[in-house]
Amino acid sequence: MGYAVANLARREPAIEVDFALIGHQESWRAAADILAVLRGGELTALPDDEIKDILPWIPPRTVCHVDIESRAGGNARGLYIDCFIPPDRLEAAYVHENLARVRAAASCAIKSGAKIVSLGGFSSILIEGNFDQLPEKHNTVFTTGNTLTVGFIVQGIKKMCALEERNLRNATLLIIGATGDVGSGCARCLAPVVKRVLLNARNIERLRRVATELEAEGVEGELSTDLQRFPTQADIVICAASLGCPSLLLDRIAPHALVCDAGYPKNLSPNAGLVGATVFFGGLGQIAGGLSFTPDFFGILNRHPFPNVVHGCLLEGMALALEGRFEPFSKGRGFITPKRVAEIETIAARHGIHLAPFSNADGPLERQFEYQTQSSRGWVARHVRPPSERT
Ligand SMILES: NC(=O)c1ccc[n+]([C@@H]2O[C@H](COP(=O)([O-])OP(=O)(O)OC[C@H]3O[C@@H](n4cnc5c(N)ncnc54)[C@H](OP(=O)(O)O)[C@@H]3O)[C@@H](O)[C@H]2O)c1
Known part of the structure; x- marks a missing residue:
């Protein structure tokens, strides 16, 4: 040794x-x-x-x-x-x-x-x-x-919504790790442009503080230390909890939800129930x-x-x-x-x-980004499916 x-x-x-x-x-x-x-x-x-x-x-x-x-x-x-x-x-x-x-x-x-x-x-x-x-x-x-991490997470959510023809303004956004530096930054950027926010972390007092701050901006939402207790299902999820290993299970989100895993290490457990969801790694x-x-x-x-x-x-x-x-x-x-x-x-x-091309644990979600060309927009999403094509 x-x-x-x-x-x-x-x-x-x-x-x-x-x-x-x-x-x-x-x-x-x-x-x-x-x-x-x-x-x-x-x-x-x-x-x-x-x-x-x-x-x-x-x-x-x-x-x-x-x-x-x-x-x-x-x-x-x-x-x-x-x-x-x-x-x-x-x-x-x-x-x-x-x-x-x-x-x-x-x-x-x-x-x-x-x-x-x-x-x-x-x-x-x-x-x-x-x-x-x-x-x-x-x-x-x-x-x-x-x-900059928050910037790329937010850009990723907006871009993925555009690619998948999702209406961000009608979305319910769940942030896991919402009281953290990254989670609260994402909340400040995105809460004003979605319909409803759901805030999750373990410490209820800190959750209340973030919720109070958002309420002052006219944002509607719910908070819970238990993901099972949210009455509303989320259709967009940001995972930004400081978990020591990928252990997060998401079994109460909307079918076909959009999930951004921004954790390092990743938050999502390989056993997370995400059939039908679009998952991408965020903050890159x-x-x-x-x-x-x-x-x-x-x-x-x-x-x-x-x-x-x-x-x-x-x-x-x-x-x-x-x-x-x-x-x-x-x-x-x-x-x-x-x-x-x-x-x-x-x-x-x-x-x-610029924002990185999308990928997840299964590999790229997009065609190879032609990063040598001038434009950061010189690439096209290939198998991000619009809702009309989903089974
Ligand atoms: N993609 C990137 O480039 C990038 C860049 C920076 C950070 N990150 C990652 O982003 C994550 C958050 O970073 P941060 O700087 O925001 O950390 P932070 O300020 O320490 O916040 C961590 C958040 O996670 C919550 N949390 C911890 N354990 C939890 C659990 N079991 N269930 C639910 N919530 C839990 C904390 O609240 P409670 O303690 O109350 O639960 C807090 O809200 C980390 O994984 C970090 O490595 C990624």
Whole structure:
């Protein structure tokens, strides 16, 4: 075991670092693939049980360099730093251990001189968006990246509704994880344009606070800590709960509902009763100008059926780096507004960072996005079925 860890090549950046991305893997397969590259291709792949033994002992560290190109000209260089949180240790029982990992990853980013750092997945959840929990930052700023994530979730819902000929204004929208940073941001953006909202999370007081805020904007809705208790069935669902593993069952939604799973790890259980529903992964964007990793982690760090697709939380730091805006754009919890979403979307779009083509666990939902062409709208939905064609 010690042998494998000792052989992980350490690459210190010798160049200016515009951005750093802090992340962790949502599956053992993904973690194993990263270790395989770090150990060097010529070594025999480690068996799964050995990976599970090794991973908890690997300290957070820089895994690769990341280069991105802007559509407006220019580029930015960064690092990907993995916290190496074992995929089965995201639960609350490991919070102290995981917090220490996030802090150590943040130290790596600060030492590298990164100007801006995006906190991916649970790394921002663990510190609750409170950057005071991170080490002394010198000239490095942090962002949770959640504002651009909300932007891509909302864009995805609107685009999918248009493709499927659904009327958003007549829809009942269910948000799971509605009191979270991402969930409440989605609620602020979408509640005013749907007929009714259903808010779900475990803490009733926090749910009441979000509902009160929406009510003041004239939004009608219901809240419940129990998904079974909503009297109304939802026809659009956003899953944005911080679940340690894909365990959400959705058995009381409308037939043919539209479901956006924005969780990392994914929220939806493989056993969720979703026959007839359209499910897509949300919060993802695509870099039209190009993305590369050194050493080559293509398809390992970005495990999506389309090229150059990255989670919105990481893309936010990249977009801000391309823009030269080194500021903590998203911080805290519950402050994401439609205005801030529009601002970060504009910055991202200027550099060719757009909503990713749709996919889910079964693969692409659309024809390959021709991302080399000028327009982000140069692609066509193929097997998103309009209601008239559904059985
Ligand atoms: N796609 C992307 O690019 C992207 C980017 C950022 C974040 N994310 C993911 O989005 C999710 C939310 O992130 P966040 O930053 O908004 O986290 P957060 O602020 O910690 O909010 C988490 C929300 O989930 C709720 N929750 C937790 N366990 C639940 C359960 N068992 N049932 C129902 N609700 C539950 C929490 O409320 P209670 O504690 O009251 O239940 C809270 O409303 C995470 O999976 C995160 O990794 C994805």
